[in-house]
Amino acid sequence: MAIVTVEAGVCGFSTTIRTSSEDMQTVNIDYDTSCPHIEKAKETLKNVDAYRELFSKPHDTNVYRALSPHLPHVTCPVYSGFLKAIEAAAGMALPRDVTMRIEK
Numbered sequence: 001m002a003i004v005t006v007e008a009g010v011c012g013f014s015t016t017i018r019t020s021s022e023d024m025q026t027v028n029i030d031y032d033t034s035c036p037h038i039e040k041a042k043e044t045l046k047n048v049d050a051y052r053e054l055f056s057k058p059h060d061t062n063v064y065r066a067l068s069p070h071l072p073h074v075t076c077p078v079y080s081g082f083l084k085a086i087e088a089a090a091g092m093a094l095p096r097d098v099t100m101r102i103e104k
Helices: 051-052 062-067 080-091
Strands: 002-007 013-021 026-032 046-051
Touching: 002 026, 002 080, 013 080, 026 051, 026 080, 046 051, 051 062, 051 080
Parallel strands: none
Antiparallel strands: 002 013, 013 026, 026 046
8 A cells, every 4th residue: 555645735735645456557546635626536536557557648647637627737746646656556666755845
């Protein structure tokens, strides 16, 4: 199991993504979010093929297809959070924290 929590930034919304895989390929996804936009994708983002997701162009993934009709911001870090959780659940990368620092 992998758990990724994304604090999205200035919007103040938080999403906790829980992923698991028994065969290291099919990844089951469950999540809680305070974002009303991400909540709308819950019925369409339940499981994915990790290999297909992680070796595709971003716009060809089920993650992007499920979230993009609802998310008003292309820069939302939750897209990446889902993909990192899938990657970790499938054992395709060691789980490590990711950090973005924005300076102006």
